[in-house]
Amino acid sequence: MKLPIIEFTDLTKKYDQLTAVDHLNLSIYKGEIFGLLGPNGAGKSTTILMMLGLTEPDSGIAKVCGINPTTSPVEVKKKVGYLPDNVGFYDDMTGLENLVYIARLNGLPLNMAKEKAMQLLERVGLVDAADKKTGKYSRGMIQRLGLADVLIKNPEIIVLDEPTLGIDPKGVKEFLDLIVQLSREEGLTVLLSSHHLHQVQQVCDRVGLFVSGKLIDEGDIASLSTRLFSGEPFIIEAGVHINANGENNLPFNLETSITGLGNKLLNMDGVKSVAREREIIKIFCERDLSSAIAKTIVESGIDLNCLVKREYGLDDIYQRYFEKEEVK
Amino acid sequence: MIKAVQFTGIFKGRTTIANREKVLSPFWVMVQKEVSDHVMSWRFIILAALMGLTCMGSLYTSISNLGRAIKPNSPESAFFFLKLFTLSDGTIPSFHVFIGFLGPLIGISLGFDAINSEQNGRTLSRILAQPVHRDYVINAKFIGALIVISVMFFALTLLVIGFGLILIGIPPTATEFLRIMCFLLLSIVYVAFWLNLSILFSVRFRQAATSALTCIAIWLFFSVFYEMIIGLIAKAFAPSPDIASPEQVIKFQKLIQGFSRLAPRQLFTDATSTLLLPSVRSLGPLTFSQMFGAVPNPLPLGQSLLIVWPQVTGLIAAAVLCFALSYRFFMKREIRSR
Numbered sequence: 001m002k003l004p005i006i007e008f009t010d011l012t013k014k015y016d017q018l019t020a021v022d023h024l025n026l027s028i029y030k031g032e033i034f035g036l037l038g039p040n041g042a043g044k045s046t047t048i049l050m051m052l053g054l055t056e057p058d059s060g061i062a063k064v065c066g067i068n069p070t071t072s073p074v075e076v077k078k079k080v081g082y083l084p085d086n087v088g089f090y091d092d093m094t095g096l097e098n099l100v101y102i103a104r105l106n107g108l109p110l111n112m113a114k115e116k117a118m119q120l121l122e123r124v125g126l127v128d129a130a131d132k133k134t135g136k137y138s139r140g141m142i143q144r145l146g147l148a149d150v151l152i153k154n155p156e157i158i159v160l161d162e163p164t165l166g167i168d169p170k171g172v173k174e175f176l177d178l179i180v181q182l183s184r185e186e187g188l189t190v191l192l193s194s195h196h197l198h199q200v201q202q203v204c205d206r207v208g209l210f211v212s213g214k215l216i217d218e219g220d221i222a223s224l225s226t227r228l229f230s231g232e233p234f235i236i237e238a239g240v241h242i243n244a245n246g247e248n249n250l251p252f253n254l255e256t257s258i259t260g261l262g263n264k265l266l267n268m269d270g271v272k273s274v275a276r277e278r279e280i281i282k283i284f285c286e287r288d289l290s291s292a293i294a295k296t297i298v299e300s301g302i303d304l305n306c307l308v309k310r311e312y313g314l315d316d317i318y319q320r321y322f323e324k325e326e327v328k
Numbered sequence: 329m330i331k332a333v334q335f336t337g338i339f340k341g342r343t344t345i346a347n348r349e350k351v352l353s354p355f356w357v358m359v360q361k362e363v364s365d366h367v368m369s370w371r372f373i374i375l376a377a378l379m380g381l382t383c384m385g386s387l388y389t390s391i392s393n394l395g396r397a398i399k400p401n402s403p404e405s406a407f408f409f410l411k412l413f414t415l416s417d418g419t420i421p422s423f424h425v426f427i428g429f430l431g432p433l434i435g436i437s438l439g440f441d442a443i444n445s446e447q448n449g450r451t452l453s454r455i456l457a458q459p460v461h462r463d464y465v466i467n468a469k470f471i472g473a474l475i476v477i478s479v480m481f482f483a484l485t486l487l488v489i490g491f492g493l494i495l496i497g498i499p500p501t502a503t504e505f506l507r508i509m510c511f512l513l514l515s516i517v518y519v520a521f522w523l524n525l526s527i528l529f530s531v532r533f534r535q536a537a538t539s540a541l542t543c544i545a546i547w548l549f550f551s552v553f554y555e556m557i558i559g560l561i562a563k564a565f566a567p568s569p570d571i572a573s574p575e576q577v578i579k580f581q582k583l584i585q586g587f588s589r590l591a592p593r594q595l596f597t598d599a600t601s602t603l604l605l606p607s608v609r610s611l612g613p614l615t616f617s618q619m620f621g622a623v624p625n626p627l628p629l630g631q632s633l634l635i636v637w638p639q640v641t642g643l644i645a646a647a648v649l650c651f652a653l654s655y656r657f658f659m660k661r662e663i664r665s666r
Contacts, residue, residue, distance in 0.1 A: 045664070052457060055662040074459045082457035088450030092368075104357040105458040149454065 002029045005157060005189050006051065010060035013046050020046040022213035023060065028191060028206075030156075033183050035200040036193040037318070038210030044193040045085060047210075048159055051191075052082055065156060078106075081150030085161035085193075087142065091135030095126055095145050098134055099152055106153040113152075120148035124178065140171035147178065157189045158182075164199050172196075176203045197315050209321060216321060225312035228320050235310045236290050238281045241303030261300045268292060279305075354460045355468060362472025366438060375434055376480060382430060383484050386423040390415035391495055407606055407626065409500035410507060412492045414604045423488065424600045427515050428593055429551065434480075435522025436543040438473040441536035442466075442527045443658065448534070453663050466658050469527060470651065477519050485512050503629050510633065511603050517643050518596045522547070524650035531654045531661075550591040558588045585611075595643050599636040606632060611639075 004027035011024040021043040028034045036044045049055040051062050053073025062069055069076040089098045096117055103113035121130050124144040129137065137145065143163060150158050160179070164172045180203050183190045194200050200207060201221060208218040217224060240258075262274050262281070270289055275282040283293055290309055297304045352360070366372050390412050397415050398408065416422040421429070443466065446452040456462060485508060493499060500508065525546065529539035562584045567576050588594050602608045606626035627635075 049662065049664070054453070054456060074461060077457060078459040080457075082454075084450065084453040084457065086450055087454055089454075090451060091449065101357070101361060102454075102458060104352065105354045105455070105460055107351055107354065107459075109351045146454075153458070 004028060005030045005065055006191065007063040008047070008051075008060070009063075011047070011050060011057050011062055012059045013043075013050060013055070014058050019213050021050070021057075024213075024215055026208055026215055026218065028189065030189055031183070031187050032205040033180065033190040033192065033203055035204035035207040036191065036210060037195065037197065037200055037207050038193075039195055041212075042210035043213040044210055045161055048082070048161055048191070048193060051159065052077060052080060078153065079156045081153055081155035081158040083143075083146045083150045083158070083160045083163060086165065087146040087149075089134040089137075089142065089145060089149075092133060094131050095121065095134050095137065095141075096130040098145065099148055102149050103152045108152075116152055117148070120151055121145075123151075124148045140167045140175070143167055143171075143175060144178075147175070151182070155188070157191065159191045159193075161193050162195075163192065164194065164196055172199060179203060197318055209318070211321060221317070224317050228317055229312055234285050234288055235312070235316075236283045236285065236293055237306075237308045237310060238283065238293060238297055239279055239305040239307075240281060240297065241279070241305055258302070261297060261302060264296055264300060265293065268296065354458070355464045358460070358464055358468035359472045359475070362468055363475055366473060366476045371437055372476065375437060379430065379434070379480065379484055382426045383423065383488050385420045386416070386426055387412065387488055387491055387495075389417055389420045390422060391492070393417045394496065407501075407504055407507075408496075408498055409489075409492065409504045410604050410606070412488060412496075413508070413511070414601070424511065424604055425597075428518075428596050428600065431515060431519045431596075432522040432547045432551070432593075434477060435473075435519040435524075436526045436540065436547065438476065439469070439523045439526035440530055440540040440543055442469040442473075442530040443654075444530045444534055444536050444539060448536070456663050462659060462663075463655065466527070466531075466655060470523065473523050474516070474520055477523070478516050481512055481515055481519075506629055507603050507606070507632070510629070511600055514596070514599055514603065514636075514640060514643075517640065517647065518592065521592055521643055521647035521650065524647050524654065528650045528654040528657075531657045551593050554591045555588065555594075558584060561587075589639075589642070592643060592646060595639040599639040599643075602632050602636045608632070608635070611635060 006026075006028040008024045008026045011021055012019070013021040024043075024047060036047065038044050046055065050057045051064055051069055053069035053076055056070050064076045065079050067075045067079075089095075090101075093101070096114070099117035099120065100110070100113045103116055104110065108116060118127070118130065121127050124147050126141060126144055126148070129141060134142065134145065143166075146163075147160075150160075163179075164175060167175060176199060179190060179192070182188055192200065192204065204221075206218060206220050207224070209216050209224075217227070219227070258276070262276065265271055265274050265281070265283055268285075268289065270286045272284045272286060274284070281297075283289070285293075288309065290307055294304060294307050393415050394411055397411055413423040416425070443452070446455070446465070452465070455465060489500065489505075489508065522543070526539065526543045529542050530536070533539040533542065565580075567580055569577060572580075589598070598611050602611065606629075609627060
């Protein structure tokens with residue numbers, strides 16, 4: 001039986017007219033990497049702030065390690081490491097000094113703080129820059145120093161708010177690998193907020209989708225996609241050859257042929273819907289129909305360039321939710 | 329609860345010096361950082377240099393005028409040493425006037441970016457994510473700057489005393505020394521008021537420049553314009569001495585004085601001149617009957633302190649008010665990283 005380490009019950013936060021977080025109910029379990037996903041202003045950061053007692057909820061209760069952060073924030077902050085969105089360090093202090101300061105705020109004596117800071121700098125690969133002023137650090141280095149900063153208090157939970165923002169792709173990969181490694185080795189619970197879907201997809205065990213203050217769904221990516229796309233679990237993308245200049249060597253009108261093809265595809269058994277984006281035709285179907293689709297396309301006299309079988313990613317899940325929201 | 333934590337912090341701090349294994353409480357770690365930040369900053373070095381020059385300048389004028397200022401049988405002659413702090417030939421103001429003028433500048437420059445620089449540097453949310461109470465931040469900012477100011481003022485005053493000793497060769501008497509120490513404490517309270525005012529603006533304004541400018545505007549208003557405005561109003565509404573009774577005139581005079589004492593600088597000047605010039609017997613208007621028969625003797629320290637007590641209370645109250653306001657604003661605020 002898994003016990004939740006973070007529990008939100010009916011958590012609500014209002015700013016004047018705007019409801020930033022609306023009756024949030026969510027449990028996060030020990031040792032998992034949980035992704036808070038949502039567009040900007042969906043209430044991810046506000047949820048994190050309430051979890052740390054940095055802002056008070058209007059109603060509802062947050063429980064972190066069984067402690068209420070609104071009434072005893074210091075106890076919670078002993079157990080939770082928080083890397084704020086767009087974190088800053090004291091520019092005129094070195095990386096090491098910055099870490100030592102935070103370690104001492106967490107009650108470590110000076111010599112232990114130094115030792116621990118050096119260990120962590122090594123861990124995040126910043127030993128060479130330890131004595132460099134943080135004002136001269138690059139964005140990726142700052143973010144890695146931020147991770148060391150979060151870990152120096154030996155937290156049980158780490159909360160990372162948009163941790164990959166502004167780092168180059170290689171840096172992102174390294175950073176996320178580091179987080180996964182840490183989580184697995186030390187049994188840390190990680191709460192990660194982001195609007196970068198691919199990245200979250202790579203590392204998270206479970207995700208929660210936020211749209212305008214509401215948690216609209218949660219679960220691992222596979223279960224989210226089966227729930228959402230239950231009728232049409234397969235997408236097949238067919239790249240067709242269309243010469244845009246009109247100098248096509250097709251014997252008949254292109255548009256009619258494409259439309260005709262679309263109808264033919266729709267009439268196939270198991271095909272749910274067909275969509276076209278320029279040279280790509282997307283066929284949503286119940287079963288794997290790739291060979292039948294290929295045959296149909298070739299028979300209709302249109303050049304088939306490629307045929308790709310795709311799985312649903314977070315992108316599609318996200319997209320689907322927004323379509324739904326718009327329909328509402 | 330918080331108080332108790334801070335007190336244990338003090339003890340922990342003491343033991344740390346003796347034994348490196350013990351832990352300094354987070355609050356004193358923060359104060360330590362504030363102090364070292366101030367001391368290492370260019371801002372502080374420039375201010376200290378400015379204050380040093382001030383001391384030397386006023387010491388020079390007072391010593392070069394000392395010979396002329398002492399008249400035989402004057403009640404002031406017993407307080408020879410205090411002249412070092414008050415004498416001036418008009419070209420360079422004396423020490424206590426200088427402090428009255430420059431003190432606010434020191435207070436403002438140590439506090440105007442206390443909170444907003446942390447906010448703009450995006451360090452505030454990181455610090456508040458550590459297991460510390462929120463008020464530690466603002467308390468540490470205040471205590472840190474206050475320690476720096478106190479040490480600087482003590483050092484400068486003691487330097488003036490030391491130089492004076494060497495140059496004139498007459499040691500201060502015990503009362504003179506006590507008066508100087510009272511003056512010193514008063515100066516620190518005065519600067520603390522401006523420090524708190526600037527911390528208040530640093531909480532309110534996002535931009536450090538806005539908060540600095542606002543503080544400087546208030547400082548200029550009180551040190552230049554306020555007196556002028558009061559003077560103008562007084563002139564316009566003054567009862568004519570031909571028609572009005574003396575009671576009315578005195579009442580009016582007291583009212584005007586009351587208004588002018590809303591300016592912190594006036595409070596400071598009143599208080600310091602009473603402390604440093606023992607012959608000052610009252611800060612309000614005195615009637616002739618009150619003066620009649622008075623022996624022109626200097627007041628003892630206790631009596632001088634009694635006279636300035638309202639001024640001192642006023643200054644402390646203003647400082648506490650500013651701090652309370654900034655505390656309230658800061659505690660209510662939501663800490664976002666941007």
